[in-house]
Amino acid sequence: MPLVLMQxxxxxxxxxxxxxxxxxxxxxPIVAVIDPEHAGERLDLVTGIARPVPVVRDLAEALPYGPTVAVVGLAPSGGGLPDAMRTDVLAALDAGLSIASGLHSYLNDDQELQTALQPGRWIWDLRREPAGLGVGKARAATLPCQRILAVGTDMAVGKMSACLAVHEAATRAGVPSAFVGTGQAGILISGQGVPLDAVRVDFAAGAVEAAVLSAAKILPPKGLLLVEGQGSLCHPGSTATLPLLRGSQPTALMMVHRAQQSTIDRLPDIPLPSLEELVAICESLAAIARPIGSPAAPRVRALALNTARLDDQQALKVVEQVGERLGIVCRDPIRHGADDLLQALMSPETEHLVKG
Structure with a gap:
């Protein structure tokens, strides 16, 4: 369905x-982007994303492009609907569009928006805890497909983007693949998953498990299931990694790290362990809470390195150095492609060697 993004x-x-x-x-199809600050500018020059989508001032300018759904594309501090966007959300509803939102505040609970909603249209608050959840029982361990979980060294280092890049590489290579979103963007892109930060902690592993079991239904035995990571073991405010490990029962791990980062990005007084230490920690945690008779414990088979803050020459040098140091495949999946990451994650025989 054709979307308009409200940025x-x-x-x-x-x-x-x-x-x-x-x-x-x-x-x-994304037919238009609303951002008054950049209306009329080229999207690729503003964002670096080579996609021919017009940037317009408001919902009225977007309507001629034929959207049927308006998507809230912001993740503002506090999670509420920004005042500057509210006028366009109301205009979208008045015009007969449906709304998709990943905000923490629920648009369905807003009486003014409900009044503007047209018959046959909907408001999707995707950040609601799914109904009927139970606790995790390690059921994903019985799945025949390969399950790759992204584990990050910090928040917002590119875990979702790395998974989607590998998913796209798998599609090009003819490898049956599916992606499980665990945050608002991943769910909006794939249309499936679980909003992990909206789930009560006792049911978090069970929610991931249910999403993985559901997504795996479309895959053949040798298919590839990519599970979007959330949060980080290194961040003092994050609890997401353990339920993701428990619920997905991964067969391999993909670490995601921002090049040359040595502390938590927004908490610079919190140092990061070395990558070697982090690989060992993640593998140790992934080796427990597994059923008797499970295959060998998952290893970190590849490192997706976010080099967005480096120039091209620096990025190539750092990727080579980190990969050689850890003895695993290392690539920036956005800058350099994800084909090598895919090959490393798909191959059970990939050698894993962490050098001291």
Missing amino acids: HGGLASLTGKTGLAMLRHRPG
Whole structure:
């Protein structure tokens, strides 16, 4: 279905990461982007994303392009609907569009928006805890497909983008593949998954397990299931990695790291362990809470390195150095492609050697 993205100041800001991810990875039509700060400018010059989508001032300018759904592309601090966007959300509903939102505040609970909703249309608050959840029982361990979980060294280092890049590489290579979104952007792009940060902690592993079991139904025995990572073991405010490990029962891990980062990005007084230490920690945690008779414990088979803050020459040098140091495949999947990462993650025989 044709979408209009409501970015409202988020095209050149981290608050717009949901919409930017959709522009980079969603295969379906995005017919316009609303951002008054950049109206009339070329999307590729503002964002670096080579997608021919017009940037317009407001919903009225977007309507001639024929959208049927308006998507809130922002992830603002506090999770509420920004005042600057509210006018366009109301205009979209008045015009007969449906709305998709990953905000923490639920648009369905807003009486003014409900009144504007037209018959046969919907408001999708995707950040609601799914109904009927139970605790995790390691059921994903019985699946015959390969399950790759992205584990990050920090928040917002590119775990979703790395998974989607590998998913796209698998599609090009003819490898049956599926992606499980665990955050708002991943769910909006794929249409499936679980909003992990909206799930009560006791049911988090069970929610991941249910999403993995559901997504695996479309895959053959040798298919590849990529599970979007959330948070980080290194971040003092994050609890997401353990339920992802428990619920997905991965067969391999893909570490995701920002090049040359040595502390938590927004908490510079919190140092990061070395990558060698982090590989060992993640593998140790992934080796427990597994059923009797499970295959060998998952290893970190590849490192997706985010080099966005480096120039081309620096990026190539750092990728080579880190890969040689860890003895595993290392690539920036956005800058250099994900074909080598895919090959490393798909091959059970890939040698894993962490050098001291």
